[in-house]
Amino acid sequence: MERVIVIGGGGAGTAAATITKRLNPALKVSVFTEFSDIAYSPCGIPFVHGREIPKFEDLFLSTVERYEEEGLDMRMETVVTDIDLDRRTITAKNQPEGFDQLVLCTGFVWEQPDVPGANLDGLHYVKDIRKSMEFDEQLDSMKRIVVVGAGPVGVEMAGGLARRGLHVDLVDEGPWVLHEILDPDVAKPVHDSLEARGVTLHLGTKTESFDGNADGHVAAVTTTDGVFECDAVVTGLHKIPNTKLAEAAGLKLGTTGAVVVDDHMRTSAPGVWAAGDVVEIPHGLNMIPITGLTGAHGYAQGRVAAVNITGGELAYDPVWVPWGMVGGDYTIGGFSMGENLAKTLGIPYVLAKGVGITKARYYPGAEKTYVKLLAEPDTLRLIGGVIHGGEGVKERCDFLAFAAKRGATLYDLAYMENIYSPPIGALFEPIQIAAQNALAAQRENKLAVVT
Template sequence: MAARERLLVIGGDAAGMSAASQARRRRGPDELEIVVVERGWHASYSACGIPYYVGGVVDDLDALIARTPAEFRDRGIDLRLRTEAVEIDLDGGRVRIRSLDEGGEHWEPYDDLMIATGADPIRPRLPGADAAGVHGVQILGDGVAIRRVLEEEKPRRAVVVGGGYIGLEMAEAMVMRGLEVSLVDAADQPMGTLDPDMGAIVADAMRGIGVQLHLGEPVEGFDASPEGRVTAVRTGSRTLPADLVVLGLGVKPASGLARDAGVETGPTGGIVTDRRMRTRAERVWAAGDCVETRHLVSGAPVAIALGTHANKQGRVAGVNLGGGYATFPGVVGTAVSKICDVEVARTGLNEREAAAAGFATLSVVVESTTRAGYHPGAAKMTTKLIAERRSGRLLGAQIVGRENAAKRVDGLAIALWHGMTVEEMTGLDLGYAPPFAPVWDPVLIAARKAADAVERDMRSGS
């Protein structure tokens, strides 16, 4: 009988547990031992649900947890919480492990190593950034800590630093909790992944729910009380009193452990893998927010921290570790968010990204309604399409609107995936009924306008 092999997984959230679960489905405990080390208090949870837990939309913390440690152990997966990997020895096929509760360290051997260390929140190196009351938002424990502050300390004023997805969603959560909320961003618009004209619509929506926006103002520091608790956020233009500060400055791949061991990382800082999620180190795999992947429109390496990618990549790695065959082809950069009743979506490249990738582009912006205009509940939505000049190939899309607007981006993502032109998109057979769409769906209207723009550009010979 062949000796039992050992799979060691570093990281117990989306990518790590997906890989472990898929490998277990294909190889039983007698054939493959699976050990997962996770430094946090929770595993296999929805990080995307943290703002909704903080805001009170979701009251039960357990609702964000997909499977408990006991459920994994029942399936023959040895999940160890509060256990941190601190060093990888590639030559020795082992990982040095530290118990965060007991403090001891020891080496764990592996035959295959799965790195799923996720992403690290960006924290500014500014005076006062380590003051009590300044919170990052990355793991479920962060959300638990912020909600505890809201419920026990009853803060009145919150300042959110950063206008990306997490920053805006956390600003909404603070509004829902009844706080006075200010949002500070060094950029001139929130949602920097959108073009400025679409970002302006989001900014108006934020002001509409009572968030004070201070854009184009880099944070210079944080004031704290003698006891070390944050009291204000300072920019070059103002000082904003704060009982609570939430950092929403984005994340970067948590690839340092792998890089220090000699595993190759790319220009994004993410771990380099092939399509099967293998690194260039022997019998070492990686998936999730710690890796970089290929953007299918630009062809460039990108690091996009989303649970959708992490779960898919983890599944691919697990299938391969279990003796099957699977690949992860890349991404088109699809993302959606909601700020109260305003929905935001994007896919592909924005104008700046398209220009950086060397494309000559045309753009159209179309206003429409989410339902037939005469049907109750019809709401405004704005759709922007970016197409390549001459060829008319769709390069990117953005949507800002009310209920039932954002998920229309899925059809646009499929068109991008298959390299469709805007002219081809005008013939798409999309669903129609007055409660769901106008007779000309907003996607089709935008595609038709973009196709017209491409044709005019061709005729002009410019």
């Protein structure tokens, strides 16, 4: 019987395994994971800590038993220590296991702060649900938390823990929260929302050390903005592709440090596939590889791998990265890139900006939605954008990422169709408003190119 081994039980791994088995039940499909749990949504963890989701059990989508009923060979708490591509074996618990096809879905590890004290007890990384459950119990007796890193997870954890009643210091070297994805014109409402929840921001601030007590547990964090006492630290720095096995096996790694794959999820080795946070995927605008995508991306990549492993033909597109989240209580999102990244790379653009409302102007609860689109100066083709405020941010960002993938221009958006239904949509769609503002500026020769 032909055997497919999947290493990793996250979104990409479970997708690759379950869909492979479904498409070809004759295959033996084995899933190896170092963890005791599977099929849960780690993205929900900050919201359980913040008491917005009642319990961790709500995050589980399936069980090991159900996967076994579907015919998968589940190897829980089993660490793969070696891949031998010549012999076509992996090693787990000191035993070789042969494979015909191998799918690497080893995900990511959190960047560890490179400062003294990073190995102290009490530094928590948001990933494993069991550890999060233990941490949640400890939080009941804690008063002060320092969150290091104001990226998406750091912001969600800071906002959640402050909502829970803890004193939270959020520390980041950047000049505003989420600075790698968010433009500064959106900083203030997010900061205001976090501060309203009780988060104290320390921006432009470097963490210099974690300081422990006599028991080897963190008791304070020294930064360039002062020393903050704490009962624990939550770190939310960068996700680093977990390529230890891939690198040792000789698979090609790219400029991000992640595994290089083609659009069928094939690695540099025949019969070896990879998907999820361990791989780099090209950005659709310029084919520069990136990492740090979402669980939705990982699941889709796992599906692509499964289809191709079983003899089908499915290609994965370069990504245009719709993203969205709530900073405190303020909804923000975007796609592809904002001005921050465009200027960093040196990509010239023009701006299309507009403010609309989320419902008919006369309907209770209508809120402002701010749209900022970046477009190529000559063709007005979409490059990226940032959207914030009110309902519909996620839907607009999803739509715009798809529109950008299909080469939409500001002309297309200026005359797009939209729903007008008082409780859910205003007469004029905010995206249309932004695009039409840009076209009006162009007619008046006032559409400036930003470089």
